[in-house]
């Protein structure tokens with residue numbers, strides 16, 4: 001079993017919003033690994049980061065991604081930092097991966113000051129977001145089947161673009 005599409009990208013790229021719509025359009029179910037992790041750990045992502053640390057979060061995340069890639073045949077959204085794990089990038093090489101990209105200004109606007117995103121909760125979200133993009137862009141691109149720029153289009157239009165890109169693949 002393999003997901004119809006795995007959705008990756010930075011926080012605020014729209015993985016959850018666009019992923020849900022894409023699943024609806026394809027007539028399949030949607031699953032979000034961030035939600036799997038919360039269920040597995042029995043606490044919020046912020047609590048995992050503060051109580052157990054980022055390395056422990058990444059360990060749980062890599063395991064949860066491997067399970068979900070194996071089990072889910074619909075649309076699967078990964079957490080923004082899932083591609084940091086070498087093992088996860090290796091697994092993704094076998095899958096159809098949609099990279100939703102977002103620029104710094106729009107990414108910061110969309111994520112706002114939400115405490116649900118512990119990595120962006122610091123004093124300067126703009127520079128944090130930029131550092132995160134600089135470090136991760138090559139990793140997203142390494143595993144992406146298609147890359148979609150989300151800055152200037154609403155989710156329904158993005159779904160049209162993704163479906164067209166996947167059909168042409």
Ligand SMILES: Nc1ncnc2c1ncn2[C@@H]1O[C@H](COP(=O)(O)OP(=O)(O)OP(=O)(O)O)[C@@H](O)[C@H]1O
Nearest residue numbers: 010011012013014015016017080110150153154155
């Ligand atoms: N293309 C878009 N245009 C405008 N707003 C958008 C777009 N995509 C998502 N949003 C809005 O941006 C916010 C973040 O979207 P969403 O939660 O889907 O991102 P995400 O990639 O799942 O983030 P995270 O990595 O934190 O889970 C939401 O309020 C959503 O409505």
Ligand SMILES: O=C(O)C1=C[C@@H](O)[C@@H](O)[C@H](O)C1
Nearest residue numbers: 011034045079080081117118
């Ligand atoms: O960008 C990241 O590293 C993260 C994004 C979220 O999806 C969550 O997986 C968590 O907050 C970490």
Ligand SMILES: [Mg+2]
Nearest residue numbers: 015016017034
């Ligand atoms: Mg999300």
